Amino acid sequence: MPQPTAFHRMSWSDFDSFARLHGDAAMVDRLRGAELSRRKLLVHALLEAAAKAPGACGPLPPVDAVWDLLARVETVSPAALDRTFAHPYTGSWAGYTTRLLNGAADSISPLWMHVGHVHAIAAAAAITADLDFAISVPLWDGNAILPSLGTARLPAPDQFSTAEVRGGRGHYVVSTEHGEVRLPARPDSDAPGWWGLRTCRSGSGPARLSVTLDDLDPYRGLHEPLLPERLEVTEAGAWSRLLRGAHELLLDVTPELAGVVAAGLDTVVPKPNVPFQNPSASTGEAFGSAVIGLPVDPADLAATVVHEFQHIVLGGILHLARLYEPDHAERIYVPWRDDPRPLSGALQGVYAFFGVTAFWRGMARSRGSRRASFEFAHWRGQTWRTLVALRQDATLTEAGQRFLAGVAEVLGPWQQEPVPQDVLVLADLLAADHRAGWRLRHLRPDPAIVAVTTDAWLAGRARPPVVLEPADLPPTPVPDGPWPRCRATLTRLGTSEVGQELRHAVPGATDADFALTAGRWTDAARGYRAELRADPDRPASLVGLGLALNGSGSNPAARALLHRPELVRAVHRELRRTARDVPTPEKLAWWLGQLVSG
Numbered sequence: 001m002p003q004p005t006a007f008h009r010m011s012w013s014d015f016d017s018f019a020r021l022h023g024d025a026a027m028v029d030r031l032r033g034a035e036l037s038r039r040k041l042l043v044h045a046l047l048e049a050a051a052k053a054p055g056a057c058g059p060l061p062p063v064d065a066v067w068d069l070l071a072r073v074e075t076v077s078p079a080a081l082d083r084t085f086a087h088p089y090t091g092s093w094a095g096y097t098t099r100l101l102n103g104a105a106d107s108i109s110p111l112w113m114h115v116g117h118v119h120a121i122a123a124a125a126a127i128t129a130d131l132d133f134a135i136s137v138p139l140w141d142g143n144a145i146l147p148s149l150g151t152a153r154l155p156a157p158d159q160f161s162t163a164e165v166r167g168g169r170g171h172y173v174v175s176t177e178h179g180e181v182r183l184p185a186r187p188d189s190d191a192p193g194w195w196g197l198r199t200c201r202s203g204s205g206p207a208r209l210s211v212t213l214d215d216l217d218p219y220r221g222l223h224e225p226l227l228p229e230r231l232e233v234t235e236a237g238a239w240s241r242l243l244r245g246a247h248e249l250l251l252d253v254t255p256e257l258a259g260v261v262a263a264g265l266d267t268v269v270p271k272p273n274v275p276f277q278n279p280s281a282s283t284g285e286a287f288g289s290a291v292i293g294l295p296v297d298p299a300d301l302a303a304t305v306v307h308e309f310q311h312i313v314l315g316g317i318l319h320l321a322r323l324y325e326p327d328h329a330e331r332i333y334v335p336w337r338d339d340p341r342p343l344s345g346a347l348q349g350v351y352a353f354f355g356v357t358a359f360w361r362g363m364a365r366s367r368g369s370r371r372a373s374f375e376f377a378h379w380r381g382q383t384w385r386t387l388v389a390l391r392q393d394a395t396l397t398e399a400g401q402r403f404l405a406g407v408a409e410v411l412g413p414w415q416q417e418p419v420p421q422d423v424l425v426l427a428d429l430l431a432a433d434h435r436a437g438w439r440l441r442h443l444r445p446d447p448a449i450v451a452v453t454t455d456a457w458l459a460g461r462a463r464p465p466v467v468l469e470p471a472d473l474p475p476t477p478v479p480d481g482p483w484p485r486c487r488a489t490l491t492r493l494g495t496s497e498v499g500q501e502l503r504h505a506v507p508g509a510t511d512a513d514f515a516l517t518a519g520r521w522t523d524a525a526r527g528y529r530a531e532l533r534a535d536p537d538r539p540a541s542l543v544g545l546g547l548a549l550n551g552s553g554s555n556p557a558a559r560a561l562l563h564r565p566e567l568v569r570a571v572h573r574e575l576r577r578t579a580r581d582v583p584t585p586e587k588l589a590w591w592l593g594q595l596v597s598g
Contacts, residue, residue: 008033008034008037008038008320009320010030010031010317010320010321014027015317015321015399015402016402016406018317019402019403019404019405019407020406020407020409020410021256021358021410022256023260024259024260025206025262027260028260028264029263031264031287031313031316031317031320032086032287032316034316034319035086035091035319036082036085036086039091039094042094042098043085043090043118045098046094046097046098046101046115046118047063047067047118049098049101049102050063050115051063051064053101053111053115055111055112056101056111056115057115057116058110058111058112058116059112059136059161060112060116060136060138061119061136063118065119065135066118066122066135069123069126069133069135072126072131072133073125073126073131076129077128077129077130080125080126080129081125081129083125083128083148084147084148086288087124087148088220088266088287089147089214089218089219089286089289091285092220092285092286092289093121093147093218096219096225096285097114097115097117100114101115107224108224113140114225116137116138117138117145117218119136120138120144120145120165121147122135123137123146124149127167127172127187128148128149131168132169133165133167134164134165134166134167135164135165136164136165137162137164138160138162139154139156139161139176140159140160140225140227141227142155142156143227143228144163144165144174144181145216145228146165147217148197149187149188149196149197150183150188150194150197151228152181152193153181153193153194153195154174154178154179154181155176155179156176156178161176162176163176170185171183179193181193195228195230197213197214197216198213198236198240199211199212199213200213200239200240202243202244202248203247203251206259206262207251207258207259207262208262209243209244209247209261209265210262211265211266211268212266212267212268213231213236213239213267214267214268214269214289215230215231215269215270216228219286220289220291221269222281222291231270235294238294239268242294242301243301245297245301246298246299246301246305247262249298249302249363250305250306252366253359253365253366253367254358254359254362257306257309257358257359260309260313261305261306261309264288264309264312264313265288265305265308265309265312266288266289267286267288267289268289268290268291269289269291269292270292271291271293272293272294273293273294274293276485276489276502276507277293277485278293278295278300278303278304279292280292281308282311282312282315283315284311284316287312287315287316290304290305290308290309290311290312292304292305299363303356303359303360303375306355306356306358306359307352307355309355310352310355310356311348311352313351314348314351314352317403322397322399323347323397323400324343324344324347324393324395324396324397324400325395325396327344328342328344329342329474330342330477331475332386332389332393333386333389333435333438333475334386335382335385335386335431335435336349336353337349338434338437338438338479339442339477340442340476343390343395343396346386346390347390347400349386350383350387350407354383354407354411356375356379357376357379357380357383357411357414360372360376360379361376361380361414361417363375363376364376364419369496370420370423370495371492371495371496371499373419374423374426374492374495376419377419377423378427378430378431380415380417381415381428382431384411384412384414387407387411390404391404391405391408423495425519426494426495429491429516429517429547429551430487430491432547433487433488433544433547435562436543436547436561436563436565437483437539437540437543439564439565440480440481440539440543440565440566440569441479441480441539442475442476442477442479442480443473443475444480444566444570445473445566445567446473449467450567450570451574452467453465453467453567454574454575457571457575457579457583457588457591458575458578463591463594463595464592464594480539481537481538482539482540483540484508484509485508486507486508486510486513487509487516487517487540489509490506490509490513490514490517491517493506494517494518510531511523511527512524512526512527512530512531512541512548513527513540515527515548516528516544516547516548516551519551521548521549522548522552524544524547524548525545525548525552528541528542528544528548529545529584529586532545532585532586533584536572536576536584536585537569537573539565542561542568542569542585543562543565545557545561545585546562546589547562549561549586550562555590556590556592556594556596557586557589557593558589559593559597560589560590560592560593560596561586561589563597564596567592568592569585571588571592572585572588575588
């Protein structure tokens with residue numbers, strides 16, 4: 001009798017452990033095994049589709065040649081094949097090229113360059129297996145990528161052409177009619193015409209970290225393929241130092257996370273530093289990889305690594321379990337983005353910042369720093385509020401509800417852990433600032449309510465109409481006005497002595513912003529009033545005034561500007577159009593705020 005086909009399944013034990021941040025290296029390895037199988041299936045389907053598409057391989061050998069070479073690798077060294085297929089960007093390449101073949105994406109490069117990347121994958125696998133072989137691969141601006149190994153750089157008169165990879169028994173050459181490059185004995189080292197992938201290592205034992213800095217693979221980004229962006233030696237050294245420092249910090253303050261992060265993070269795509277920000281990203285198609293902007297210290301990098309690791313894990317889980325029904329509507333407020341998100345994105349954020357909260361909690365308990373206490377207080381509250389909202393969402397499946405219940409079981413009690421009062425004030429300020437700014441830019445009040453409210457003001461009524469509180473229309477992803485990051489940056493910098501010295505360098509910050517984040521409420525209110533006289537539509541000034549007024553004690557104007565700022569601005573716009581005597585935004589907000597609960 002034929003044997004039943006084996007399927008990858010996640011046990012409820014693993015599922016519940018991941019939800020509670022109780023994962024271990026063995027669980028991550030099981031996710032990795034499922035990802036490897038999925039990737040092989042994707043590549044198989046892609047090659048079958050390419051074989052049926054006329055001209056899909058262009059000037060490269062037909063798909064059959066790739067099949068033959070991959071089959072030889074699997075026969076001689078299955079581990080070599082698995083290593084190449086497990087390379088994160090084999091996954092992102094397979095997804096991108098499948099979309100090209102299906103007509104769901106466009107590219108500035110010829111289709112055969114993308115389909116032909118599988119020839120380079122096969123060549124890299126054959127080199128790893130130490131086979132005798134020869135095969136042609138794509139050459140893009142003179143760069144012949146061998147995924148997971150490095151890049152040969154050759155003279156090339158055309159932007160898109162081909163090169164040949166050949167050799168055996170540890171000696172391999174990449175060549176064209178214009179020159180050749182000999183691979184070094186250790187492909188991870190540099191040689192004339194060859195850039196090898198650099199690896200950063202830290203620690204020993206089960207939690208040992210080994211991360212590749214991939215600045216070469218064309219599919220290392222999130223969207224269009226990229227040419228190599230080789231790091232200078234000094235930059236690579238800075239990354240190595242920061243990664244070691246981040247790993248040592250994780251081992252010290254959250255050892256339970258250090259082990260699973262080391263098991264799940266394979267590759268970092270290094271990007272330049274962005275002042276006062278920690279940009280990062282990942283994709284479910286590239287399990288084990290994170291794109292990260294150069295941070296300023298190990299703590300920032302540790303928090304970012306944990307954040308992206310959580311995305312990596314959840315991406316793997318979502319390939320094995322359905323947590324929600326399809327719903328792409330951009331409708332949910334999340335405090336880590338300035339735009340509305342679909343449920344899928346909001347859930348990803350909750351799980352990522354759950355991990356970030358755990359890291360800063362460990363830092364606060366271990367190091368006792370004010371900055372760590374602030375980050376813990378901020379992210380525990382913001383993540384919890386979003387989690388509570390998501391748990392009520394009708395698109396969650398039973399598995400999704402169970403997963404979020406597991407997160408809540410751990411995150412809930414953290415809300416009661418003691419944090420210094422002055423830190424709580426800062427965390428509440430930052431949360432209120434972002435929430436009000438999001439409402440102002442993405443919610444559009446019902447025009448009928450705006451009209452009735454405007455008429456009531458023009459009629460001289462002492463109080464606004466009771467129709468003030470009906471539900472808003474759905475949020476729009478198109479923002480109404482800009483939203484600067486400067487107040488959030490100033491707030492964070494104010495939690496450390498080093499940061500205090502950098503506050504003057506924050507771009508876009510106004511005198512009112514400096515006063516607000518320093519707790520000088522009267523000065524801040526005066527500054528925002530002046531800004532609104534110059535531009536009564538400016539979102540940051542409207543919300544800033546609400547925050548400054550609220551700092552001196554709750555009043556109707558503060559309530560309206562923080563809880564219904566979109567209505568304040570919409571009515572004020574209408575009054576500027578129709579009224580002879582236009583009130584200040586603050587005066588209108590006071591009137592509207594009489595019926596706003598906060």
